[in-house]
Amino acid sequence: MLFNNNIVKSIVACSLAIVPFAIIRALLLVCSVISSYLGWSAFAGWLDQLQQTLMDFMPILMNAFMALHWAIRNRRSVIHFLTVNICSLLFISRAISNDRLFFLDISIPVALLSGIIVNSILDKFIEQVDKHLGTQTKNTKNTTLFFLSILIISFCTFIISYLAHHLFALVPGYIDHALQHSYPTSFSSGLLYLFLRCIPWFFGVHGYFLFCDMDANFIAEAQANIAAWHAGQAELNILSPEFYNIWCTMGGTGSTLSMLLCIIFSKDSPHRHIIGPSLPLALFNINEPLIFGLPIVMNPVLIIPFILVPIVSYIIAYTATAWHLVPAISVAVNWSVPPILSTWIGTNGSMTAIILNLIIIAVGMLIYVPFLQRWTISTKNNPEQHLFLQPTNLELIPNHRKLNEEKEYLEALEHVHQLQSSGHFILYFQPQVRLSDRRIIGMEALIRHQGNDGKISPPTFLQYYDRLHAMADIDFWVMEQAVSYLRQHLSHYTGMTLSVNVSPQTLTDKRLFNVISRILSEPLPKGWTLEIEITESQAVNAPEHVADILVQLKQRGIRIALDDFGAGYSTLNYLTRYPLDKIKLDRSLVQGLAKKGGLAFLRQVTKLCKITECHVVIEGVETEDELRQILIEGVETEQEMALVRSAGIELAQGYLFWRPLPIKEICQVLEKNSHSQTTAEK
Template sequence: MLQAENNKMKTSTLLTHLSKNRITQNTVASTISIMPYSMIRAIIVVFSTLASSMGYTKTFDWLNNLQLSMLTLMPIIINVLFSFHWATKNKTSVILSMATSLTALMIVTGMFSNEQTFYLNTSIPISIAISIIVNILIEKISSATRVWSNNIFTNLIIPSTPLILVTLASIIIKFYLPIDLHNTYQSILGLIYPDSYLNGLIYEVVRGASWFLGIHGQLMFQDVGYEFIRQSNINIQQWERGASPLNILNQSFYDVWCSTGGTGSTLSLLVCLIFSNANQYKKLIRKALPLSFFNINEPLIFGFPIVLNPIMVIPFLLAPIVNYNIAYAATAYGLIEPMHYLVGWATPPFINSWIASGGNSTAVALQVFLIALGVLIYYPFFYIMERMTSLKISDATSRIPTIGDKSQKSSLDINLISNHHHLNEFDEITEAQNQIKKLTSSGDFILFFQPQVRVFDRKITALEVLLRHEDKNGKITPPYFLSFYERLNLMPEMDFWVLENAIYHARYKFKQFSGMTLSINISPQTITDPRLLVIVDEALKDSMPTGWSLEFEITESQKITNPEELGFVINVLRNKGIRVALDDFGSGYSTLSYLLKYRLDKIKLDRTLVTGLSLHQGGNFLKKVVHLCRTTCPVILIEGVETQKEYDECIDAGVDLIQGFLFYRPMPSDEVTKILLQDLIAPI
């Protein structure tokens, strides 16, 4: 078990390092940015395929020319996008970076092409490589010339130096190196030209591996693809005339057997997501499923993600390789015939195998089998990803203050399923996970309480429950760590733990005192969580002490995403006898809308209104705020009162309750008990 945990941590560390690499980040940022463009082109291909199958030749020609034009422009767009992201992240001139990088690309392509539209004769790898080189040179030159005072000189030398160096390098390569670049390039492409069994395997691995950086493998090697399609057509035509045997490997072979749902046979991964019970995949499924039927897999690859994911890239490469070998063997041994019709890559699964095989049901059955087999291949890695992105922190339910030797642990099981679908969030999620692990291993969560004092007689009427962390050396830490739980969508679990243990305190530590309010902070995530009402009913199954009431403080500083649902839950809670207070009034997003929309029992004015008392008209402003709140709410509390002067002005403003260091700081339950024993409790 320990070894498995260490392996998972190593994998996470590897992914973190990869995601922090500047070149990798910018490459992925560029490919993500161009994804809408790429998907629009793919959809155009789908419609052109439909037009062709329905006999609309002119429509097909127009759409096909459009998608080919978009494909031709793609390397140029990626070059510009890479420069844009690099300059934005490094806070350099975006215009200078993009213009210099694009000019350098034109210099290189013009040096090796005699066509008038030479700048279109390039590829994605060359485009990205040029942009990387140019932007690194710009960065180095900018750093070296910062000490120079002549701005005009530096503004000229920064862009011109990379262009001069790129030009010189191109001249040397073209005229002085003893190699023929064209023949060398063709020899390299020949290694992955997929017309033989071994080359086909290499082709599948290479075009799949490029997706690790978010680069469409088929587009990277589109020269190979175009030539292979042409040769496949020739072979089929010769076979139809009886002049040549039909090759096992042709373009339809790869489209039908190795790219079901897109490169990586990702339809099988989509099936895994569909059968998963995790809610965070539902939106991804809705977006990816319709496109996957047309073998467009960008939403799945970037959304799951496959990109920069050293775990999921394994089945992404393995599934099509297994499919390749099974389909090749089945064809070679005569179980199915070679594909003898070329179909567009956007033709849906099952339809493409039916058409390409000339209506052979065995071919369709084999495709169904391979999709199911792909599910079995993807599932173990999908399960590992679920475990990697699931942080079991039931041990975070730490001990609460004890009565004698009796201690309580929360029965709530806190599970984390990280909701990350975007690469730029990965570092934050990993950091939050690591911080939570440190917390759970270094100490326990405990509850503190801060009394709320009634103004006219200075009696304690309520206790606000506050979460703290105590390490093994006894050091108490404020709840800065809640930001980690919020980042991981774990606030409901934490709030449920506090609720359960706060009620435990009221029953067993404060039961001798009557007529009190137990006030618990609840985040907006929690108050709209469908589990809340069930957990509240369970927690209150045994009654509170005599005269006690439960109060939920809604943290107003977090924005509500579903105000209608919040209003409904507030009404249900109030019908159960639970009071609802608005916390941090005056510091958040939608203060006034809270007053108008929701039935509230208490409003807590934020400390900023207390600090504002020292300003001109600060006292009058506080009076107006109190008057405004009084129109919709019967009880007004102000928090953060620390001096007698602040207290006097708050009384003058008309507040009902005071909370602050002037009276009491947050304290453990034992200290609260001593204070309450000296105080005569009376209800509001």
């Protein structure tokens, strides 16, 4: 599916990332034009140079943002991907150009092509390194990746350099000729040119960025034609950059001024939030906020009028000019001059041209209206999937949501950085108890953060790693550290289970079995079993794939437990789909024991769980306010435990028995528990 293609996502993501730069560059150009009209030529020239510098750096920015997006999406090293991509792009551009400022001559297509090739190759190399060197040390893997990265840079540079100096050298004249004569000169070529300028916006790429070399020749040709016409040496051409700016890009590419007016005049439109950021810029033909905010990018509904309206406008304007109903454009007008005013200037004050401008805007509104209505209905009925042929996880619905996601992402990055700089992670362990004799039969490893001041923080910080799609890194760390603690401190206690929590993200992570192989390269201490708890309160995106993974884990001797049963997604489906050994009932089932029907409901849930022949553990047989001496809905904790046992549950975990404890204290608890059991047996 196109919408879920990784390359398409990366192109859209890097295009979205440079929107602020594109808007700033456009505003600088607007200020330059205004300053020029006011006679401030020196200031206008300075602003024009500044916007051109931003334009020159945009290819490098797009390449860098593509590397950033690729690395984060695939959970790779951001620094690694950025370094390899920027080095490759600069080497490639140097191989193509002999100019001292070669890095300012990079084009958007070259930057995108370089990013796609380098990221794809680098990602494949890292995948193979993880696959074949998964059990090696981190230093070995890093060294291997370092030399492979040099190989990638060299390979890409060599290939592009060879093409530049051998293949391209054979046809320089043909290339120059093509660039100089590829701009439109007839009705049909002008229509094709317009279509090609609009269609890249579907992927978030500005057509001007792709056709800037062609446009430079087009502008020069148009200016020469206007000068020759003023000298009486030639007739005015109908087609020119000004023709497109005046008739086909009112409000920006796609004649989106018509779309904005439709939204403004529709009082019940759910898209009115876009008017504020879009309308002021649309007056200067800047429409990035609208294109990314509505959105039009990757939108199979709104992209149709986005292309159709300029085409209809082109046909109307070209026909009217050819039939001499309106004069041809005879004055060069910058694209940033507001609609209507640009028509007045470009046609030397023709009122018929202004009337035609208004007619074209109205026709554009008529075309946009049914598509906007259809889009509105789709967002109301299915706001997550819209009208895409298949669900897409590329969430490009209203821009305020995208901005909120970006804000949350940046906040998560900041919180993670603070965690790493203000302390370190440690493990606590909470025992699981057999109710009949209070014997500890296992323990769950729980992550905590210890600040530099010694303060211990609960795992609320996990939400930030979840936002960053980095839960796998946390889970792997807990798994490795827990097994290490077991071997170092707990090996002489036998017949127990070590439980670690694993998120759905981690289960589908490609590194999972490499990590498992590494930590189980030596057998666990005698009598110990590793147990993985999957969290039922988090949605699983690929349940069949997860089921296969769990089967493979069980084949390696790992037990599977379902955590938070009764508090999340697809509960009954989980019982039959996954090969479970243990089910941990959510605390909410305990909190309802004192309510009418609470105990009966708990008994029925327990019977349902036991059909799968799983051990059943109850969590939260007490409140978290005080240890041992708390009432829940009028039922004392000891009474509550008795009710739990009467429901057929034999295993429990909670503060009534033990809080999560550091390794030193958990050893003491195990020692006392073992001693008491020995005494009881005697």
